[in-house]
Amino acid sequence: DFCNSYLRFTPCNAGIVDLAGFLYFWGILFLVVTTLVGIFKKEQSDSSTQNGVIDAYRQLYQITKLPAIRIYVLAILSSKVGFAAVDAVTGLKLIEGGLSKETIAFVALAAVPVQVVLPALLSRFTAGPRPLDLHLKSYPLRLLFGFVFVAVVWWTPRVGEGGAFPHYYYAVVVLLFMIHQVTTTQYH
Numbered sequence: 509d510f511c512n513s514y515l516r517f518t519p520c521n522a523g524i525v526d527l528a529g530f531l532y533f534w535g536i537l538f539l540v541v542t543t544l545v546g547i548f549k550k551e552q553s554d555s556s557t558q559n560g561v562i563d564a565y566r567q568l569y570q571i572t573k574l575p576a577i578r579i580y581v582l583a584i585l586s587s588k589v590g591f592a593a594v595d596a597v598t599g600l601k602l603i604e605g606g607l608s609k610e611t612i613a614f615v616a617l618a619a620v621p622v623q624v625v626l627p628a629l630l631s632r633f634t635a636g637p638r639p640l641d642l643h644l645k646s647y648p649l650r651l652l653f654g655f656v657f658v659a660v661v662w663w664t665p666r667v668g669e670g671g672a673f674p675h676y677y678y679a680v681v682v683l684l685f686m687i688h689q690v691t692t693t694q695y696h
Contacts, residue, residue: 511524587647590651591651598657602661605668606665615681618685618686626689650692653691660684
């Protein structure tokens with residue numbers, strides 16, 4: 509339905525690319541790129557940096573015993589608890605409110621350029637002496653977006669009558685998903 513709604517002028521039962529063609533194309537491309545890298549890229553051997561596997565794990569164990577690393581690991585492992593429910597349920601509640609799966613996929617597709625460009629833009633803020641500052645500043649904003657999406661879920665059935673939503677609703681949802689991507693990029 510997505511292809512027929514947004515990409516084609518005349519409807520067709522088949523997709524633009526079938527699975528076999530998709531896998532064949534990317535398999536050939538993978539082989540070509542890997543072969544070219546193998547031919548043209550030469551590795552430089554530096555004997556001063558070669559440690560054994562056991563030495564590497566010993567050093568990793570020493571690092572994990574540091575108090576700051578233990579606090580960091582605990583913070584990172586528990587940081588997604590605050591917005592896990594909202595991330596998991598928002599899409600389902602929007603479908604329940606009358607938005608189609610295809611529309612939600614289209615909104616998510618509109619946020620892909622933000623996902624691609626954003627890491628390059630944010631890299632200058634994460635490089636340097638305090639790389640976690642951006643993460644710490646975006647965390648409260650991400651928690652706030654949980655309440656924003658609760659409001660959107662509440663608003664969806666009220667603005668859409670019989671599955672027909674006005675254009676401003678789509679603009680608001682796309683804008684919110686793009687802003688949400690800014691806060692989400694720090695957690696991947």
